[in-house]
Amino acid sequence: MLDVTDLHAYYGKSHILQGVNISIAEGEIVALLGRNGVGRSTTCKAIMGEVEPQGSVMFKGKEIAGRKAFEIANLGVGYVPENRDIFPGLTTRQNLILGLKPGQKDGQGRWSMEDMFNMFENLRNRADVEASVLSGGEQQMLTMCRTLIGDPDLVMIDEPTEGLSPQMVQRVAELLKEIANRGIATLLVEQKLSIAMDIAHKVYVMGHGHVVFEGTPDELRAREDVRKEWLEV
Ligand SMILES: Nc1ncnc2c1ncn2[C@@H]1O[C@H](COP(=O)(O)OP(=O)(O)O)[C@@H](O)[C@H]1O
């Protein structure tokens, strides 16, 4: 589904990504872990075309490095950035509708609005009120659902559990499993091991600008040295 090879990115003269290699198969949940500032969000932005990438980003057999963000989205890459940017003045339902692709009608993709309301009763109960009244956890759900409504084949989700209660973290984990069940590939960015160790098929740990470990959650469990050096604070 996604093959990132030797990905580099810069902010001005700062060389942030220094040769990142990542691959994700259909229906696979891949976690990208690392401390703050190592370049996890920049990796997502470079894949999405929001930051200029150098290197290769193959998505469903096509080179997407260098394409515009809207084209990449239309090809089937969904992105849930870390700042939960809902439209606070619009209702929950209107926020979800904004996730539809140009020309796409609700119910045509793998996810319908009704699916979302069935999974998250809170969103149904607040369908017609301003999204600004939703709790942080509900806003996180809303941004994830909005992206899924657009029927992506790959979703990149940046720190979805940040600041959420343990119950909401569990809801996020359930949604991620459901995403995988529907055959969608997931890049899950997290800072701590958190849910990643329970639900990811594969884990990448990032150091400064590149991947320092790749393996299964069990392999990472066995590598105390990697966890100490690159993950624990
Ligand atoms: N818009 C920006 N302009 C300049 N530097 C940035 C910008 N965004 C991030 N950085 C820097 O790039 C590095 C990687 O950031 P980021 O990808 O956000 O890390 P992470 O998501 O792993 O916490 C950090 O040193 C950060 O300060």
Ligand SMILES: [Mg+2]
């Ligand atoms: Mg980040």
